[in-house]
Amino acid sequence: MAKFDTVLDQLRIDSSVLMVAFIDLNSGMKLASSGYIKNSEIHTECAVKVIKSELKTIKLLEVEDEIQDIIISTDQIYHLLYPCRGIKDVFIYLIADRSRANLALIRRGLSDTEANLLAILYNENDVQNHGLNVKSALDAHCKWRDRLVAMINGLDESFPIDKASADNECDLGKWLHSVGTSKYGDLPEFVQLMNSHRMFHSCVKQVVDVLKTQGVEAARLELGTNFKKVSAKVQNDIITFFETI
Numbered sequence: 001m002a003k004f005d006t007v008l009d010q011l012r013i014d015s016s017v018l019m020v021a022f023i024d025l026n027s028g029m030k031l032a033s034s035g036y037i038k039n040s041e042i043h044t045e046c047a048v049k050v051i052k053s054e055l056k057t058i059k060l061l062e063v064e065d066e067i068q069d070i071i072i073s074t075d076q077i078y079h080l081l082y083p084c085r086g087i088k089d090v091f092i093y094l095i096a097d098r099s100r101a102n103l104a105l106i107r108r109g110l111s112d113t114e115a116n117l118l119a120i121l122y123n124e125n126d127v128q129n130h131g132l133n134v135k136s137a138l139d140a141h142c143k144w145r146d147r148l149v150a151m152i153n154g155l156d157e158s159f160p161i162d163k164a165s166a167d168n169e170c171d172l173g174k175w176l177h178s179v180g181t182s183k184y185g186d187l188p189e190f191v192q193l194m195n196s197h198r199m200f201h202s203c204v205k206q207v208v209d210v211l212k213t214q215g216v217e218a219a220r221l222e223l224g225t226n227f228k229k230v231s232a233k234v235q236n237d238i239i240t241f242f243e244t245i
Helices: 002-011 040-060 103-122 134-152 171-184 188-214 216-244
Strands: 017-024 030-035 070-073 077-083 090-097
Touching: 002 017, 002 030, 002 103, 017 040, 017 103, 017 216, 040 070, 040 077, 040 090, 077 103, 090 103, 134 171, 134 188, 134 216, 171 188, 188 216
Parallel strands: none
Antiparallel strands: 017 030, 017 090, 070 077, 077 090
């Protein structure tokens, strides 16, 4: 995802910044990264755990404010974790040399970087395909996912349970099976998106089946397993596909 890489590269103009990455919280996958630090994968895994733990703590404390950022300071390093406000379940992870870093400037840079990343994702003048671009595709997927969660929690009685496994009934699926197939059916990135989207709806059906047979608590547990990973993969494949075209 070259556009994302280019945006992140701007943060590394500051020589104190050793590495910066754009990370999906659910899967732990790097959507883009710039720079290098030893054991970066381990650092990323730990950063995901820290964010999740903090979000859980905030929820338990019933704090309504959003997390602005999380800063972990060691003798030599700053670790900055910056949840993106405009992109659900995504955060920026930056590692800087503490001896050379200006923390205030780095935090301002993170805010600018988030705005630039959002501009790439949500620019209505970006690639448009009969009503669907990267923003509307991501929104369509997240809307369906969130409706399923709301249904399990008793907040959405209109969720179409009987169509849960159909991958051509949601807004994204309708586009994939019509305009998408006719225009981009031969692209490997499109085929990958089709497959992951089909797998996602298979997982939706599995969650619904668990709800019917085992109840609400079991369904909630099912949401936290393979369902989360497949949902995150669909989001990643949407971004990859629209970057390609």
